[in-house]
Amino acid sequence: MGKILLEVRELTTKYVTRFREDVYAVDHVSLQVEEGKALGIAGESGCGKSTLALSLMGYYFAPLHYISGDIIVDGRNITGMDPDTVRKAVLGRDVAYIPQAAMNALNPTQKVINFIEDVIKVHDLGADKKEIYERARILFETVGLPESVLHKYPVELSGGMKQRTVIAIAVLLSPKVLIADEPSSALDVTSQKMVIKMLMRLMEDGLIGSLIFITHELPLLYNVTDDIMVMYAGQIVEKGTAREIVFDPLHPYAKGLMGSIIVPEEGVRDVKLTAIPGAPPNLKKPPSGCRFAERCKYVQPLCKVTSVGFKELDNGRTYRCIFSEAELREAYQNG
Amino acid sequence: MAEEKQVCLSGKGLTKVFGFGRQRTLAVDHVDFSFYEGEIVSIVGESGSGKTTLAKMLLGLINPTEGEIAFQGQVRDISSQKKRKEYWKNIQAIFQDPFSSYNIFNKIDAVLLDCIHMRGGRNLPHEKKVELMTEACGFVNLKFAELTNKYPFELSGGQMQRLMIARIFLLKPKVLLADEPTSMIDACSRATILDMLMDLRREIGMTLIFITHDIGLAYFVSDSVYIMEHGKIVEHGSADEVILNPKEVYTRRLINDVPKIYEEWDLSTV
Numbered sequence: 001m002g003k004i005l006l007e008v009r010e011l012t013t014k015y016v017t018r019f020r021e022d023v024y025a026v027d028h029v030s031l032q033v034e035e036g037k038a039l040g041i042a043g044e045s046g047c048g049k050s051t052l053a054l055s056l057m058g059y060y061f062a063p064l065h066y067i068s069g070d071i072i073v074d075g076r077n078i079t080g081m082d083p084d085t086v087r088k089a090v091l092g093r094d095v096a097y098i099p100q101a102a103m104n105a106l107n108p109t110q111k112v113i114n115f116i117e118d119v120i121k122v123h124d125l126g127a128d129k130k131e132i133y134e135r136a137r138i139l140f141e142t143v144g145l146p147e148s149v150l151h152k153y154p155v156e157l158s159g160g161m162k163q164r165t166v167i168a169i170a171v172l173l174s175p176k177v178l179i180a181d182e183p184s185s186a187l188d189v190t191s192q193k194m195v196i197k198m199l200m201r202l203m204e205d206g207l208i209g210s211l212i213f214i215t216h217e218l219p220l221l222y223n224v225t226d227d228i229m230v231m232y233a234g235q236i237v238e239k240g241t242a243r244e245i246v247f248d249p250l251h252p253y254a255k256g257l258m259g260s261i262i263v264p265e266e267g268v269r270d271v272k273l274t275a276i277p278g279a280p281p282n283l284k285k286p287p288s289g290c291r292f293a294e295r296c297k298y299v300q301p302l303c304k305v306t307s308v309g310f311k312e313l314d315n316g317r318t319y320r321c322i323f324s325e326a327e328l329r330e331a332y333q334n335g
Numbered sequence: 336m337a338e339e340k341q342v343c344l345s346g347k348g349l350t351k352v353f354g355f356g357r358q359r360t361l362a363v364d365h366v367d368f369s370f371y372e373g374e375i376v377s378i379v380g381e382s383g384s385g386k387t388t389l390a391k392m393l394l395g396l397i398n399p400t401e402g403e404i405a406f407q408g409q410v411r412d413i414s415s416q417k418k419r420k421e422y423w424k425n426i427q428a429i430f431q432d433p434f435s436s437y438n439i440f441n442k443i444d445a446v447l448l449d450c451i452h453m454r455g456g457r458n459l460p461h462e463k464k465v466e467l468m469t470e471a472c473g474f475v476n477l478k479f480a481e482l483t484n485k486y487p488f489e490l491s492g493g494q495m496q497r498l499m500i501a502r503i504f505l506l507k508p509k510v511l512l513a514d515e516p517t518s519m520i521d522a523c524s525r526a527t528i529l530d531m532l533m534d535l536r537r538e539i540g541m542t543l544i545f546i547t548h549d550i551g552l553a554y555f556v557s558d559s560v561y562i563m564e565h566g567k568i569v570e571h572g573s574a575d576e577v578i579l580n581p582k583e584v585y586t587r588r589l590i591n592d593v594p595k596i597y598e599e600w601d602l603s604t605v
Contacts, residue, residue: 044523045493159382188382188548189592196594197602216521219551219594246596260526263595264551264578273555275526277476279491 002034003074005209006056006095006177011069013055016062023283025051027234028069033177036203038211040225040242042218042257046280048234049214050100053181056212057095059086074176074209092123096175096208100182103162106154113150116169123173136172142205143168143198160191164198171202176209178202185215196224218261222246230254233280233291240317250319250328253292290322298323298331341407343542344393344426344510345369348402351388351566362388364566365402370510370542377545377553377574379589380563386546389563390514393544394428395419407509424453427508431515433495437487443498444483447471450505471501474538475531493524500531507539514546529556550586551593554578562586 008031015023025048033039043049051064058078060066071079073094078086091097099105107115116136120127127135137147145164154162163183171178180199184192202208213224221228221242228245230238230253238251249255259274278295281287287294289304296303303322310318313325321328351363363385370376380386391397393404395413404411406425413419430436437446447468451457456464465479472479475497487495496516503511513532517525533556536543547553553560554574561571562585570583581587594600 045491045521189550189589190381193592193602200602216523217594218522219596222596223594223600257523260522261596262525262549262551262555263597264554264590264593265595265597266579268551269555269574273526273530275530276523 002036004032005035005074006031006033006212007070007072008032008056009070009072011052011055011071012067013051013060014065014067015051016065017284021284024067024286025234025283026055027286029231029234029236031229031236031239033210033212035209037227038203038213038225040221040228041212041214041231042216042221042228042245042254043231044216044257044276044280047231048283049216049231050181051234052231053097053179053212053214056177056179057086057097058090059083088123092119092170092173093175095177095179096170096173097179098167098170098181098183100185102166102170102183103154103159103186105166106162108154111151111153112165112169116150116172119169119172139168139172139207142207143171143201158191160187160194163187163191163195167195167198167202171207174207174209177212178208178210179212179214181214182216183213184220185217192220196220199224218246218257219263230257233286234283235291235320237292237321238317238319240319244317250317250325251292251321252296252298252328254319255332256295290320298328340371340374342369342405343372343374343407344544345405346393346402347405349389349392349399349404350401351385351392351397352400361566363392363399366563366566366568368561368568368571370544372509372542373536373540374559375536375543375545375557377547377557377560378563379547379550379553379560381548381589383565384563385566386563387514388566390428390512390544390546393510393512394426395422424506425508426510426512427503427506428512428514429496429499429503429516431518433492433499433519434488436499437495439486439488441487442483443485443487444468446487446498446502447505450502454506467505471504472498474504474535475501476527477501493520493527496520496524496528497531500528500535504535504538508541510542510544511536512544512546515548516545517552518547518549532556549593550578550589562589 008029010028010030011026012028013026015025029052041049054064056071058071070077078090113133113136117132120132136150140147145168149165184195203211215221225242228242229236232253238254245254249258256276276295281291281294289306290308293299293303308320308322310320312318346366346368349363349366353360353362378386392399413422451464451467469479477497517528545556557574560574560577562569564585570577570586581590591601591604
């Protein structure tokens with residue numbers, strides 16, 4: 001087992017609405033990421049994936065608030081730190097984050113190189129322009145971006161190119177954990193592949209320690225990550241290796257998600273797409289029992305009243321359901 | 336039964352040029368196609384291959400530079416706004432971005448009422464109109480009673496896209512053009528939307544033209560596939576033919592670019 005770079009214990013964060021209502025978007029989430037590994041987070045819109053990504057940075061701003069739990073990056077707990085210290089000393093160096101519309105992060109009035117200079121200055125590196133340029137040039141060369149990009153304004157770059165530029169800037173300080181929140185879903189398939197290839201290369205070259213990859217595209221997740229966590233309504237419902245989750249999901253919600261996979265391969269056309277009916281619950285008043293009970297095909301009266309804990313299998317796989325593994329498999333066999 | 340398939344929409348030598356001089360761009364380059372009635376066709380290509388321009392020409396939103404479009408065997412005439420409106424009774428569209436597809440000043444009932452009026456139902460009694468609208472919303476799993484007096488922007492992206500399908504349900508066009516209808520919503524709602532589109536096609540027997548960059552999606556939904564590269568149609572045929580046995584290098588590349596789960600995804604090709 002490699003060194004654990006990121007350990008999260010029982011992290012809970014909430015949003016406070018204008019009407020002072022609390023929305024618990026991340027509820028007691030625990031996870032671990034080893035060095036050199038990629039962890040995937042799957043789930044439909046509104047289930048808390050992006051909030052988890054924001055929460056993992058340890059830098060909270062309204063309406064997102066920290067409640068409890070620990071985030072330990074390479075042995076250092078970052079939850080109790082002063083926000084300004086987090087911004088200067090943790091973000092970028094320990095944890096870097098790429099949002100979905102990362103390309104909009106570029107300043108339209110600045111050339112890419114000037115933007116990079118600003119980033120370096122915020123982190124107090126005190127390097128002079130020549131050093132910064134050299135550093136940026138080497139980085140761009142490693143990730144396969146042409147040097148000429150440095151002298152361009154963002155409007156001169158295509159969508160995929162901008163996205164890759166932002167990712168390159170995000171890893172400028174070699175973060176230990178890179179959180180990529182849907183980095184490719186605004187792009188077409190070809191640019192998506194370039195972005196993915198770049199992320200893989202960053203891992204191989206050791207420019208980032210580990211990767212947390214968030215997307216609803218399961219085939220993509222399967223190809224990029226080692227382990228996958230499935231989230232539903234702010235909680236983790238299943239955790240396992242990518243292969244296990246995609247080909248042999250246990251939790252009924254994970255099973256439902258896998259029914260929406262579309263790939264251009266033989267035999268796919270004969271399978272009917274199965275969508276999960278309904279929508280995720282309102283997290284202002286989360287259900288007291290299993291949160292998925294409302295939409296679950298196999299729901300029992302007990303599901304709606306008892307809170308359901310994790311069950312762990314021998315191979316370390318965990319899922320949150322009242323049924324045992326054998327019962328679930330039997331239910332899926334019978335359709 | 337050897338029933339002859341009727342050509343629903345066809346194009347011959349269709350060309351669109353934007354700009355002139357040094358800025359001249361050939362967006363769509365002498366494209367020929369014929370879409371049959373009741374068929375699901377996909378037009379696949381990467382960004383900038385001209386597929387949206389082609390869609391806009393089919394819809395009559397922009398005029399082709401050269402070539403002509405025929406609808407049900409007749410050369411299309413949209414020379415006046417009146418004729419254009421008449422044409423739009425037969426061809427409708429769903430766009431990529433549901434957030435910008437609606438008039439923000441119109442409430443949802445107004446959106447649906449418009450569709451009933453377009454189908455000549457202006458003089459129906461109010462109860463009948465409500466009944467029609469309730470039926471349409473029911474078809475897409477929305478509750479009409481909860482939607483009245485709401486504005487489209489109060490709905491989620493998936494719901495808006497479903498409302499779009501409810502509109503189509505009321506309009507019952509001959510052709511529905513779906514321009515990347517699922518690229519902005521998540522995979523789970525995507526399954527819902529696709530299922531609904533398929534049901535709708537069965538219900539009203541229309542031709543469905545799917546425009547997408549995702550060849551996996553194209554393979555999943557369509558009977559025949561057209562592949563576009565730099566404004567030209569480089570390959571077309573039945574979905575099985577094109578996807579499982581591609582002839583063009585470009586098609587092979589597109590297929591390669593989509594992540595797979597049963598075979599290895601080759602990352603070395605970009």
